[in-house]
Amino acid sequence: MFPLGMPGFFSDGGATQNMLGLGINSTVLNALQAAGKIASRSYSYWWGQMGAPENVQMDGSIVFGGYDMAKVSGTPYTKSLINPEVNCGSGMRVTISDLILGFPNGTQGSILGHKQIFACLTPDFPVLMTMPEDPYYRIFEGLTGTNNIGIGGGYGIDAPGALYPPDEVYEGSLTIELDSAFSVEVPNNLLVKAPKVNEDDGTISTNTSVREVVIFPAPGEDGETFILGRPFFSAAYLSVDYDAETFSLWKAHATEHADVVPFGDNCSMSPDDADPFDKVPPKSKENNKEPLSSRTIAVTATCSVLVVVITLAAVAFLWYIRRRKRRITASSYGNREASETSPSADSIKSGTPFEIMTSSEIQEMSTDKDPHELAVPEDPTELSTERASRVRQMRQLQGQNAPVELA
Numbered sequence: 001m002f003p004l005g006m007p008g009f010f011s012d013g014g015a016t017q018n019m020l021g022l023g024i025n026s027t028v029l030n031a032l033q034a035a036g037k038i039a040s041r042s043y044s045y046w047w048g049q050m051g052a053p054e055n056v057q058m059d060g061s062i063v064f065g066g067y068d069m070a071k072v073s074g075t076p077y078t079k080s081l082i083n084p085e086v087n088c089g090s091g092m093r094v095t096i097s098d099l100i101l102g103f104p105n106g107t108q109g110s111i112l113g114h115k116q117i118f119a120c121l122t123p124d125f126p127v128l129m130t131m132p133e134d135p136y137y138r139i140f141e142g143l144t145g146t147n148n149i150g151i152g153g154g155y156g157i158d159a160p161g162a163l164y165p166p167d168e169v170y171e172g173s174l175t176i177e178l179d180s181a182f183s184v185e186v187p188n189n190l191l192v193k194a195p196k197v198n199e200d201d202g203t204i205s206t207n208t209s210v211r212e213v214v215i216f217p218a219p220g221e222d223g224e225t226f227i228l229g230r231p232f233f234s235a236a237y238l239s240v241d242y243d244a245e246t247f248s249l250w251k252a253h254a255t256e257h258a259d260v261v262p263f264g265d266n267c268s269m270s271p272d273d274a275d276p277f278d279k280v281p282p283k284s285k286e287n288n289k290e291p292l293s294s295r296t297i298a299v300t301a302t303c304s305v306l307v308v309v310i311t312l313a314a315v316a317f318l319w320y321i322r323r324r325k326r327r328i329t330a331s332s333y334g335n336r337e338a339s340e341t342s343p344s345a346d347s348i349k350s351g352t353p354f355e356i357m358t359s360s361e362i363q364e365m366s367t368d369k370d371p372h373e374l375a376v377p378e379d380p381t382e383l384s385t386e387r388a389s390r391v392r393q394m395r396q397l398q399g400q401n402a403p404v405e406l407a
Contacts, residue, residue, distance in 0.1 A: 019124065020062075024084065024091060024242055029064065038065025040263050042241040045123055046071050046252055047233040049190065056189060058254055060233075066262035072237045072250035077182035081245045087225040088120035092240070092247045095119070096226060097180040099136075101143055102173040109143040111136055118225045121247070123238065125229030127161050128186065128214040129176075132224055137162075137217035144170040152195045152212045161212040163195070169211040176232070184235040184251050190214075191231075 021028060022043055029041040044067035048060030061068055081091040096119045099111040111131075119129070131137055141147060146169060148162035164170075169192050177183040195212040196204050214231050218224070237250040241263065 022123075022240075023089075024081075026242075029242065032064055038263070040065065040241055040243040042066070042239065042243065042263055044068065044237065044239040045233060046237050047123075047230050049234050049254055050193070050196075050231070058256060061258065063260055066260055067237075067239050068258055069261050070255055070257045070259040071253050073253040074251045076239070076248040076250050077178060078246055078248040081240075081242070081247060087118075090120060090122055092121035093118060093225075094121060094178050094228075096176065096178060098175075098177040099131075100175040100177065101140070101170075102175060102185070104171055111139050111143070119228050120225055121232075121238065122227050122229050123233060125227050127216045127229050128174075128191065128231040129229065130216045130218045130227040132220045133217035137215065140215070144172070146170055148213075148217075149210070151216070160216055161195070161214045162217055163210045163212055166209075166211050170213060176228070176235075178249075182249060184232075184249075186231070186235045190234050 026041070029038070029043065032038045033041050042065055044063045046060045046062075046068070049056060049058040061071065079092075079094065082088065082093050084091045096112065096117045098114055101109040101111065103109070131140075146164060148164055150163045152161045152163050171188055171192075173185050173187050174191050175183055175185045192211050192213055195207050195210065197207065199205055233252070234254075235252055237252040239248045239250075241247070
């Protein structure tokens with residue numbers, strides 16, 4: 001056993017061994033990050049199962065820089081860390097919206113009556129939770145029809161909880177609801193158990209003559225902050241990321257199988273190196289497939305979009321260059337072709353024959369609003385004999401039709 005420890009937290013006063021410091025200024029997390037072993041100052045924690053009977057007990061686990069995907073189920077409940085304060089040294093404050101008793105006959109009873117109570121997650125506290133004796137623990141005993149015979153005195157594991165005769169103890173479950181959005185059910189085998197005590201020689205003994213409900217009826221008054229301690233993390237799985245200043249809770253999936261996923265989120269990482277929230281835990285033991293969550297898909301899609309955008313930009317650039325080259329080539333070819341086929345002024349004057357390029361298509365001549373005078377050759381041209389005869393006939397006709405001026 002190697003319990004967690006955080007400065008300012010209440011512990012049971014008799015730690016079995018040295019504490020593993022995992023507070024906001026944890027030397028362990030700082031050293032691991034500085035050595036490049038973890039990407040962020042983060043850890044995840046499951047207490048395991050320490051209840052009765054012994055055949056269902058299971059060791060817990062802790063992961064630095066990631067989490068164990070095999071031990072979570074459902075959707076994570078995530079909140080921001082607050083600055084450590086007297087009533088919550090861990091900075092992990094939540095709001096309990098209800099405490100619901102589930103009786104073996106299927107009926108239920110509410111301890112809080114839907115009243116909201118602040119609570120502080122305290123992984124090194126040795127009981128499931130504390131609650132003011134008046135009125136809440138009295139309500140618990142009133143609903144369950146039980147009366148405790150004292151408070152347990154064990155150290156390091158189960159203390160201090162309310163003790164009951166084995167045949168007069170509550171036999172149902174307790175559901176803890178947070179912010180009316182997240183809830184975990186603590187079954188009876190984790191809520192009620194035979195108290196364990198660390199002996200002077202280091203061995204752990206079990207007192208089977210009584211049963212202990214792992215809830216401490218505090219002498220405080222209503223309005224004080226509740227504490228959710230170690231046994232709560234048998235039903236819930238905790239992840240803390242000090243760099244992101246957040247913490248998350250899942251419903252715990254009790255298993256000895258491990259599937260550790262590191263924190264991390266960038267395009268160079270493989271899917272196995274993705275952020276712990278990237279993967280959706282398996283819904284059942286029969287379903288071993290692990291589909292990617294929306295965040296992993298989003299990261300993959302972002303990287304894919306970047307590749308597509310870069311590729312399209314390169315293709316567009318090459319298309320533009322080729323199109324520009326084609327325009328330049330076509331322009332130079334047209335100019336050369338026009339210079340080769342069009343007659344020059346010198347060729348017209350010298351009478352040098354030339355060929356005019358024609359087209360089978362009918363072209364409409366452009367119009368111009370301004371009249372133009374036809375050009376007259378500077379050198380007189382001699383008409384042919386046939387054409388000269390026609391001109392003389394036209395002039396004779398004009399002479400006959402010409403108007404006569406009266407004297």
